[in-house]
Amino acid sequence: MSNHPTIAVVGSGPIGSAYARLLLEGLPDARVIMFEAGPQLTDIPGESVRNIADPTEKARARERSQGPQAGDFRESLGIPGGTVVEGMFTARQGTHLFDFGGDGSAHAPTFPAAAAATNVGGQGAHWTCAIPRPAFSEKVAFIADDEWDDLIATAEELLHAQSAAFADSAVGGGIRSLLEEEFAGELPQGYGPGTLPVAGDPQPDGSMRWAGADVVLGPLIEAGDPLSERFELRDLTLVRRVEHDGDHVTGVTVEDLRTKETSFVPADLVVVAADAFRSPQLLWASGIRPTALGHYLTEHPVVISTVALDAEKIGRFATEDQLDEELARRASNPADPVAAVNRIPFSEPGHPFSLQVMYSENTPFPMPDDAPHAKNRWGYVNMGYGMRKFPRYEDAVTFDDAELDYRGFPNMTITYELTSSELEEIEAATGRLRRAGGALGVFVAEPRLMPNGSSLHYQGTMRMGDADDGTSVADPWSRVWGYDNLVVGGNALIPTATAMNPTLMSVAIAVRGARKAVEQLRADAAASVTA
Ligand code: FAD
Secondary structure, three states: OOOOOEEEEEOOOHHHHHHHHHHHHHOOOOEEEEEOOOOOOOOOOOOOHHHOOOHHHHHHHHHHOOHHHOOOOOOOOOOOOOOOOEOOOOEOOOOEEOOOOOOOOOEOOOOOOOEEOOOOOHHHHOOOOEOOOOOHHHOOOOOOHHHHHHHHHHHHHHOOEEOOOOOOOHHHHHHHHHHHHHHOOOOOOOOOOEEOOEEEEEOOOOOEEEOOHHHHHHHHHOOOOHHHHHEEEEOOEEEEEEEEEOOEEEEEEEEEOOOOOEEEEEOOEEEEOOOOOHHHHHHHHOOOOOOOOOOOOEOOOEEEEEEEEOHHHHOOOOOHHHHHHHHHHHHOOOOOOEEEEEEEOOEOOOEOOEEEEEEEOOOOOOOOOOOOOOOOOOOEEEEEEEOOOOOOOOOEEEEEEEEEOOOOOEEEEEEOOOOHHHHHHHHHHHHHHHHHHHHHEEEEEEEEEOOOOOOOOOEOOOOEOOOOOOOOOEOOOOEEOOOOOEEEOOHHHOOOOOOOOOHHHHHHHHHHHHHHHHHHHHHHHHHHHHO
């Protein structure tokens, strides 16, 4: 073990970035090399593409994130075109489906909307930035509450949490009041309608600068900052294998996707944060195969709808003049249609769901001018319930050594089923969504359950546990069971059934993992000095 440890981080999303930042801050002699399979999209690495004002540039950045299936590198990588389709039932902008139907496509008929982003910043360059805290049984039982609160507070700092975004929007406030009236007396104190915490920095003109991996990396990407001198980000570099020798990893074999050259990079610690499908796939390809790897897959069943805000209803709480002010403010930043973000959080036992309420001038789908409620002066509320999926071994991504995918990795098959436990909660939440919509206006898109995989919140495939009993992949500090210097990160670590957007929780888990890794590397360095 060197006194100048090298740490290899696989994946440049918010989780890999949190590890890079905390490890460099905690270890003054370490250096971090971060490998990212996708391209860098923005001058500031990992910035949210939502901050790009020019619509053509924004569309281009999203296309370049859609993996080798789209963008610049499609031809050079020999991947068939036309596999990325934008629309309600396919990949969201900036993401690409795993089961795209072409050569080397994954197989996911029961989880068809499974998708990823391949770019510096990962999905965190495209995300909605909602960062509610996990609550009640969503939390990890074996992490004590006082430690958990500290981990969450650190994660919120890393993500530039903002609990009162658009709080001054009169229409946003009116939406909260209407929901409060509808659900009065049904929700526990402190868990009623409120603003949705988001990751970003409010700007003087009332808009938001949305946070991506850039804010998590912070000083690591600031020219001249001493930490930046010990940090290297290699984009378009695919990690092909984590190399290991028994219970110890020795480094990573990487392929430079520009030159096709493959090389070995030695490392004292490897952190794999390459999303909930491609991380377990990389471990599998590397011969690291705990029983639970890829299993216990969960996501959030999602029921979404769009409501035209009713002038009379909202008019009880906001005036025409206030609406005019909001419209003027939004016109100054047309690239970002979100005008207010509200929610009703998860609470138990009565409301084990998470309602996200986004207020915007437009519908997220094209509406013909003559459609009922088209061009609604008071705008639209895009609302969705996220619900729980209870972890089961049989919901899984499995890998086939005999069939390679388009990247040359053991191909994935995703098997997944909603059971009566989920279907009951979906029915209950859909009933509430109908009530919420009725309280706000008229549905222009009726509540509907999205296809499996639509949430983009994939969890459980490298779940953490407090015993090496075959039901978890990682120990309580995110180290793969049986390996002393292999850490995994991301939503895949979440072992519980959750309804909230998972990134804040995963960053909190990463903070715990990074603190332990710092401790361990310091102890190793001290031992090597005395040896
Ligand atoms: P990712 O951000 O997925 O990054 C993983 C990176 O690893 C990718 O860039 C990938 O290219 C790279 N990689 C994969 N394999 C390799 C390899 N072998 N070698 C090198 N690199 C590799 N979450 C929320 O909490 N709130 C939200 O509001 C929210 N909204 C979302 C909206 C959209 C449209 C999308 C797409 C996602 C949303 N999410 C949201 C999910 C959120 O973005 C993810 O939880 C978060 O980005 C996960 O971070 P990560 O670092 O674990 O993985």
